[in-house]
Amino acid sequence: MINLDEIKSEKYISLETYRKNNQPVRTPVWFVVKDDLIYVVTRSKTGKVKRLKNNLQVKFALCTIKGKVTGEWISGTATILNEEETKKAVKRRDKKYGFMAKISKFLSKSKGGFFAFTIKAD
Template structure:
């Protein structure tokens, strides 16, 4: 069983992205699996987006809602997706997380438009 097959049933992954000074920043995030990519939806004014625009190298691992890592770390490369792909990813995320995704949309609407990025495990 591949890592992507393993994590489909999980709710959270820990995303490790890197600041300009190369210091890691870990964030528990929701995700969906699309093809051979792990897709994360967030808002454009978040630290995750800023860090990934500066450095596409990331690591991911399964984790709890509070960010406690529960699995192995996997290195990957993140690429920001276009508007059409982002709209599709938002729908997939909403389907997976339901009511909680709606609440998150309302709570984060002041952080700009949606941005999705796909992570390919290397």
Template sequence: MFKIRDLQSKKYILLETYRKNAQPVRTPVWFVIQNDLVYVITREDTGKVKRIRQNPKVKLTLCTFKGNPIGEWISGDATKVTGEEAQVAINLRKKKYGFMAIIAGFVSRGKGDLVVFSIKLDL
């Protein structure tokens, strides 16, 4: 049985979002966990933001750095969060990923502002 704490110490999840034609798109992403929610931080002008706006249903599983799935898939619903909740998630990501989060933020800054999604898993 899948438990959210199984994710806590891991670095990458494979996030599956869906195009308008329901075709799945899998993207390896960093994540953090807070209050039994999975948070994914990305940039405004990315495909996953567009797809989640169109369809908030997602699936995720643990994965390698290259996006090879590890373990079982779990479904959930993604919701854009703002304000204090978003800032807490961003700070947790900085703490978890350290200097790499700073580098990633610098490299991706041309893709718009940060966007934070919370994912409530169907456990």
């Protein structure tokens, strides 16, 4: 079992989600660790959201900004957050990523509203 405290200060994880035909898709994402869960904030009109709604099984690994995996793959289960929990997740993400999060918010507006989920390592 992974100790999530060890990856708290890292910037990116590669998130593996699955298409309906079970083909994996890997995306580098920002994340925040709290209470043994990984929180990820994205936008509602992204591909990963569509894939998560079909299959909550995921894998994740530490990676670079370009998605080059630098850590071990870990299986997990995603849980989609409600509106209130999503607001809290956005605040946590903004605190961790600061100015970059502000830029990201502005640049990603066209991709829908905020959408957040947690990952519990299996």
